[in-house]
Amino acid sequence: MNKIMGARTSFRNINTYANRGMSLEADLKASNDYYLANDIAVIYKKPTPITISKVNYPSRADAVIKEGYFRTPSTTDYNGIYKGKYIDFEAKETKLKTSFPLNNIHPHQIIHLKKIYKHGGIGFLIVRFTVINKTFLLPIETLSNFLDESTRKSIPLSYFEKYGYIIKDKYNPRVDYLNVIDKLYFGGNV
Amino acid sequence: MNKIMGARTSFRNINTYANRGMSLEADLKASNDYYLANDIAVIYKKPTPITISKVNYPSRADAVIKEGYFRTPSTTDYNGIYKGKYIDFEAKETKLKTSFPLNNIHPHQIIHLKKIYKHGGIGFLIVRFTVINKTFLLPIETLSNFLDESTRKSIPLSYFEKYGYIIKDKYNPRVDYLNVIDKLYFGGNV
Numbered sequence: 046m047n048k049i050m051g052a053r054t055s056f057r058n059i060n061t062y063a064n065r066g067m068s069l070e071a072d073l074k075a076s077n078d079y080y081l082a083n084d085i086a087v088i089y090k091k092p093t094p095i096t097i098s099k100v101n102y103p104s105r106a107d108a109v110i111k112e113g114y115f116r117t118p119s120t121t122d123y124n125g126i127y128k129g130k131y132i133d134f135e136a137k138e139t140k141l142k143t144s145f146p147l148n149n150i151h152p153h154q155i156i157h158l159k160k161i162y163k164h165g166g167i168g169f170l171i172v173r174f175t176v177i178n179k180t181f182l183l184p185i186e187t188l189s190n191f192l193d194e195s196t197r198k199s200i201p202l203s204y205f206e207k208y209g210y211i212i213k214d215k216y217n218p219r220v221d222y223l224n225v226i227d228k229l230y231f232g233g234n235v
Numbered sequence: 236m237n238k239i240m241g242a243r244t245s246f247r248n249i250n251t252y253a254n255r256g257m258s259l260e261a262d263l264k265a266s267n268d269y270y271l272a273n274d275i276a277v278i279y280k281k282p283t284p285i286t287i288s289k290v291n292y293p294s295r296a297d298a299v300i301k302e303g304y305f306r307t308p309s310t311t312d313y314n315g316i317y318k319g320k321y322i323d324f325e326a327k328e329t330k331l332k333t334s335f336p337l338n339n340i341h342p343h344q345i346i347h348l349k350k351i352y353k354h355g356g357i358g359f360l361i362v363r364f365t366v367i368n369k370t371f372l373l374p375i376e377t378l379s380n381f382l383d384e385s386t387r388k389s390i391p392l393s394y395f396e397k398y399g400y401i402i403k404d405k406y407n408p409r410v411d412y413l414n415v416i417d418k419l420y421f422g423g424n425v
Contacts, residue, residue: 087350089310094282095300110285113300120279124314126321129355133316160277165319 069138069173069180069220073123076218080127086223088125088132094118120157121168127223128231131166133158134222138173144199145172155192158185167230171212171222174202181209182225259328259363259370259410263313266408270317276413278315278322284308310347311358317413318421321356323348324412328363334389335362345382348375357420361402361412364392371399372415 067075073090080086099112121135135158137149150170158168168185183200187208191200210225257265263280270276289302311325325348327339340360348358358375373390377398381390400415 081350084350084353087347087354087356092282092284092306092308095285095287095303097285097303108305110300110303110305113285113287113303115298115300116282118282126323126351126354126356129321131316131319131321131356157277160271160274161316163274164277164316166277166316166321 067219069136069171072219073136073171073222076220076222077123077125079218080223086125086127086132088123088127090122091118091120091124117151117153119153121154127167127226130230131161131164132226133161133166133168134171136171136173138175140175141199142174142176142202144201145174145205146199148198155185155188159189162186162189167226169222169226171220172200172205172209174205177202178214179205180212180214180220181205182212182222183209184229257409259326259361262409263326263361263412266410266412267313267315269408270413276315276317276322278313278317280312281308281310281314307341307343309343311344317357317416320420321351321354322416323351323356323358324361326361326363328365330365331389332364332366332392334391335364335395336389338388345375345378349379352376352379357416359412359416361410362390362395362399364395367392368404369395370402370404370410371395372402372412373399374419 070090077086077088077090080088094116095110095113096116097110097113099110101109101111103109121133123136124131124133126132135150135154137145139145139149158170161168162185170183170185170188171180172183173180183205188200191204191208210229212220212222212225215221260280267276267278267280270278284306285300285303286306287300287303289300291299291301293299311323313326314321314323316322325340325344327335329335329339348360351358352375360373360375360378361370362373363370373395378390381394381398400419402410402412402415405411
């Protein structure tokens, strides 16, 4: 925490992200930029996977894609390293007020996160309920329990409130999920 | 090593990759598929980053990209987890016989790998000299030394032979770079 707070003075580029109501993706980008600029963690969103079927090559440097299709991702959107640990997560928003539909997450993304956990990494979901403006971190080990014990097709908000960890709204970084990771995996108290 | 060898019997899907002369990218895909199928490691190539400027949406599921451009990647192509450690690397082929031109690697990719090392991850280059069919692993800490001490615009083959680690050609996985990682970072002898 001291490192994060202490680093604020050296922060320069991300002020433009301070406005409220931005998408979770934009907030995470700003947060990951902040972590990177302040040498806290190296975490990126992966590019969207695309199958390219037609390309124009007027010259080698100026290729233009003329036809392409979105592929289903094999993994989660975000990964990287923090304090020597492999970090891997998927982030989703929902407009629903009382539950998060599981069809927002591909089954192979859940399988992927379970593998990450098994191999000693830190895997989780970040879910934002936009209407109430609450953002939760749910570790994959907790999500696994839910899926083992429930046949529901959505995770109730009350489950996030009981078993997840709220990511407090901050000025900078906007979505300080590593603060929760610190407390969960590096000896702090939540 | 035992784990890798022992796992061979449970291997099923990747036999079609056994032919020689495939590209390094295809060999790495087959190797990463092998590691994944045998629960050895979870390592993926990132999608190619693309800026999309025109999309047709005949329906939500059938979006077709009509115009897009290749972006310069911010990071390396490959990352994932092995034995609890964060793994990150870039892979390149060269047709040259005696050196690997450094303009094959973007400067920010080298900066990225240095950051990975600093944060406790394992970062490296895999370079294949296609004409002599030799594939080397060069740890980022070694590459950093080279860049600090040399003003050359290419790394001589002799440098790879002296300071890099050859990745032996195998049947399966084709490019067993984790065997080198085992020896370098998990207590084996090279």
